[in-house]
Amino acid sequence: MSTEALQWFKSTYSSDEGGACVEVAVCPRTIHIRDSKQPSSPDRTLEVSPATWAAFASSLK
Template sequence: MPVSLAENSLEWFKSSYSGGNTTECVEAAFIPDGAAVRDSKRPGATYLRFSNDAWARFVRAALNGQLGPIGS
C-alpha cells in the first residue's frame, strides 16, 4: 500500500549488492510496524510500506534464492 512518510524521520539504507548502478536501486527503512521502500532516484515520491511479516518473508526468500535471477 502506498504511504507518505516524513523523509527526515527515517534512516534509509541500500543493499550492499546495489553497487554503482544508479538506475535500478531501491532504499529501505525500518518503521515501527515493518519496512518502507522507495526508489532511490525519487526520494521525495510516495513510499511503499510492508508489514513486519511481509518484510521478513521477502528477506527470507531473497536470502534463500527464491526470487529468481536478477533481470528476469
C-alpha cells in the same frame, strides 16, 4: 512518521552508478521501501509489515 525523518539505506551490493536500487527504512511496526532514483517522492513509498518484509526477504535466499 514522516519519510524525511527515516533512516534510509541501500544494500551493500548497490553502487552509486545508478540502476535499479531500492532503499529501505525500518521502523518497529512498518518497513518503508522506496526507489532510490526518486527518494523525495512520498507518494512512491511502499509500506509493509515486518512479517511481510521477512517473508519477501526469505524468498530471495
